[in-house]
Amino acid sequence: MKKNQLIKQTINLIYNHSFKIVSYSSSCIRPTFLLLLMLVLGTQLLLAQQNIATTGIGAIWQDIPDADFYGDVTKTTNVAINDSDISTGISLSDVSDYNNSQAAGITWATAQNGITGVKFYNGTTTDILNENGVFSAGIKLQSSTDGVTWSDVNGWAIAPAYPYDVTASDQIYTFTGATLNNIKGIRVTGKLRSVYFTSWSIKVKEVEVFTGNGEVTPVNLISFDAKVIGNKAKINWSTALEINNKYFELEKSTNGINFSLIAKVPAKGSNSSYTIDDVAPANGVNYYRLTQYDLNGDFKNLGIRQLNFGLSNSEISVYPIPNNGDLYIDLNNFGAKLVKVSISNLNGKIVYSQDLLTTLNKNKYKLNLKQKPNPGIYMLQITAPGLYKTYKVVFQ
Numbered sequence: 001m002k003k004n005q006l007i008k009q010t011i012n013l014i015y016n017h018s019f020k021i022v023s024y025s026s027s028c029i030r031p032t033f034l035l036l037l038m039l040v041l042g043t044q045l046l047l048a049q050q051n052i053a054t055t056g057i058g059a060i061w062q063d064i065p066d067a068d069f070y071g072d073v074t075k076t077t078n079v080a081i082n083d084s085d086i087s088t089g090i091s092l093s094d095v096s097d098y099n100n101s102q103a104a105g106i107t108w109a110t111a112q113n114g115i116t117g118v119k120f121y122n123g124t125t126t127d128i129l130n131e132n133g134v135f136s137a138g139i140k141l142q143s144s145t146d147g148v149t150w151s152d153v154n155g156w157a158i159a160p161a162y163p164y165d166v167t168a169s170d171q172i173y174t175f176t177g178a179t180l181n182n183i184k185g186i187r188v189t190g191k192l193r194s195v196y197f198t199s200w201s202i203k204v205k206e207v208e209v210f211t212g213n214g215e216v217t218p219v220n221l222i223s224f225d226a227k228v229i230g231n232k233a234k235i236n237w238s239t240a241l242e243i244n245n246k247y248f249e250l251e252k253s254t255n256g257i258n259f260s261l262i263a264k265v266p267a268k269g270s271n272s273s274y275t276i277d278d279v280a281p282a283n284g285v286n287y288y289r290l291t292q293y294d295l296n297g298d299f300k301n302l303g304i305r306q307l308n309f310g311l312s313n314s315e316i317s318v319y320p321i322p323n324n325g326d327l328y329i330d331l332n333n334f335g336a337k338l339v340k341v342s343i344s345n346l347n348g349k350i351v352y353s354q355d356l357l358t359t360l361n362k363n364k365y366k367l368n369l370k371q372k373p374n375p376g377i378y379m380l381q382i383t384a385p386g387l388y389k390t391y392k393v394v395f396q
Contacts, residue, residue, distance in 0.1 A: 051084075052115075053106045053186075053209040058082035060092050060204075061103040061187065081207050082106050089123040089205035091133070101138070104204045105187025107147040114211040115180040120188045123203025125169035125257065133203040134168040135190030141175045144185030153177065160303050162190075166338075167256035167287060167304055219245050219292045219300070226288050226305035233278040233307050235288050242270045244295040248302075250276050253287040255337055256304070262288075281309050284337060284384065318380060322394035325372035329382070331356070332363045339384045341367065343393070346377060 058081030061074050080090045081104050092102040104120075118141055125133035139162045141153040156177030162168060175188075186209050192200040220241040227234050235250060245267040251259035263276045278286070286309065290302040317330035331339060343352040351373050356365050373395050380391045 050211050051208045052108075052112055052211055053082040053207060054084055056082060056106040056108040056112075056209075058207070059105060059107055059187075060090065061105075061189070062092055078104075081204065084206070086121050086205045089121070089203055091123070091201045091203050093201045101189050101191050102202050103142070103187040103189035104202075105142075105185060105207055106209055107144070107185040108183075111145070111182045111184055112209075112211075113181040113183070115183055115186065115209060116176065116212060117210040118175040118186055118188070119206075119208040119210070120173045120175070121205035121207070122168045122171050122173065123205045125166050125203060132193075132201050134164065134166060134193075135162065135202055136164055136193035136200075137191045139164075139173075139188065139190035142187050142189055143180060143183050144187075145182055147184040150185065150187070153180070163256075163304075165256065167306075169257055171301065171304070219243075219302070221302055224290055224303055224305065226307050228307055228309065233281045233286060233288070235276045235278065235290075235305070236274065237290060237302070238273040240271060242267055242272065245269075246293050246295045248274065249291045249293065251289045251291070252278060252281075253289070254282045254284065256287045259287075259289055281307065283309055316382060316389060318391045318393065321392075322396050324396055325369055327367045327369065327380075327393065329356075329365050329367065330363055331358055331365065337384055339382060342381045343373065343378050344381070345373075346379070351378070
């Protein structure tokens with residue numbers, strides 16, 4: 001339910017109810033109604049929340065050098081950051097130095113006061129193999145009192161926790177903390193995935209900056225968790241307040257991007273608990289996404305939980321060992337997921353790396369070694385969500 005609709009209905013309720021709690025003298029009815037109305041309007045003021053990002057100038061900062069991390073030398077104006085349109089976004093590429101940081105945010109000509117929250121809308125990530133479109137490390141909130149120099153906003157929390165992988169696609173992350181005053185700039189920064197100076201990106205749909213103490217939401221979620229119980233997943237959530245809530249949808253994914261529906265759960269009302277069992281989880285990592293739908297068609301993503309059902313050593317084979325340059329890997333029962341393979345010498349230097357996107361119908365993969373490593377002993381690492389394995393290989 002929209003906040004204004006809720007307030008209107010509450011005022012009507014108070015007006016009608018006021019006739020029952022006072023005498024039928026109009027001189028009594030009017031003061032009582034006005035007093036209660038003032039209480040409602042006071043509550044509205046407490047609940048009011050305003051996005052002030054649209055009053056400023058959207059900007060991006062690309063390739064911020066670590067040595068000059070708090071500088072403003074790479075600022076570029078971009079209205080897409082604060083145009084209130086989350087259907088489209090922009091891509092910030094790390095084009096010159098793989099160890100630099102990227103940022104998106106807002107600046108104002110005059111100082112802003114009473115800032116209590118910032119929302120960061122991560123864009124759509126379609127490059128599953130390379131995990132393009134998400135921060136790889138170090139996401140943080142920064143503020144500026146002059147729009148030029150920046151400092152970290154300490155003590156603010158981000159919810160949900162940023163996953164630093166493809167599950168950040170199309171998700172909203174909220175920073176909250178102690179009220180900020182005399183602010184001329186707010187931006188979200190972080191580092192990008194980097195391999196051998198390759199260009200990566202962070203996709204941004206919107207950055208919103210709020211003043212006030214929050215607003216009425218259809219569902220006040222108390223908890224949302226997922227647990228491994230034997231060979232099944234048990235997903236639980238509970239609510240404190242439900243206003244015009246119609247139903248929940250619980251979905252599952254093995255890659256964090258493509259979700260399928262497990263259950264559509266009708267709303268029970270305030271102070272309710274819900275439980276769903278996934279009796280057929282996939283081997284490896286399973287992602288569970290919970291979405292709430294309002295009576296008027298609005299919906300809100302309530303978060304993603306992750307469970308790992310594990311993979312045994314027998315499901316991975318590396319051969320032949322020793323070998324002359326043709327190296328194979330068998331990955332059985334992996335499903336569809338991204339598997340990273342690297343080979344390093346005994347000094348830790350990586351001499352080869354490859355990303356494999358496994359499928360349900362294929363389990364044998366040949367590594368594309370363009371040049372056979374020098375004869376000797378090497379370590380082969382295989383990593384995937386919830387999995388890290390190391391094997392010793394010998395090249396002749």
